[in-house]
Amino acid sequence: MKVSVWDTYVQREDGEIMHFDILVPxxxxxxxxxxxxxxxxxxxKPFKTGKLTSSECKFCHMEQAxxxxxxxxxxxxxxxxEMEHCN
Structure with a gap:
């Protein structure tokens, strides 16, 4: 299955920036x-985060799942x- 990878950065309430990828068909x-x-x-997640819109989430590439x-x-x-500051 080919998947699209969406590179995502969302601010947590403590100021850290979460970095994670969303993979979809x-x-x-x-x-x-x-x-x-x-x-x-x-x-x-047990903590609050900022919004998730096209400013925080962008298509990056495709890969084989x-x-x-x-x-x-x-x-x-x-x-x-999960890449950074997700826990």
Whole structure:
């Protein structure tokens, strides 16, 4: 499965900047859908964050998904790769 990688930076309430990638099937192109996946992920965090819009989230590239990513996408519709300050 080919996936689109959306590079995302969102400010936390403590001032740190979260950096994570939102991975979706390459056929998912509606930005609002992708941002909503990111918002769903942010709601799972125990801290508050700033907004997630096109200013914070941009298409980066496409890549081939691993089996783990494919399974997560089948279950939730998206996959998150946490990079910095996500916990």
């Amino acid at each position: 390459n056929l998912v192109t509606n930005e609002e859908t992708i941002f909503n996946y990111g918002r769903t992920y942010l709601k799972s 691993t089996e783990t990513i494919i399974n997560a996408i089948k279950n939730k519709g998206f996959y998150i790769i």
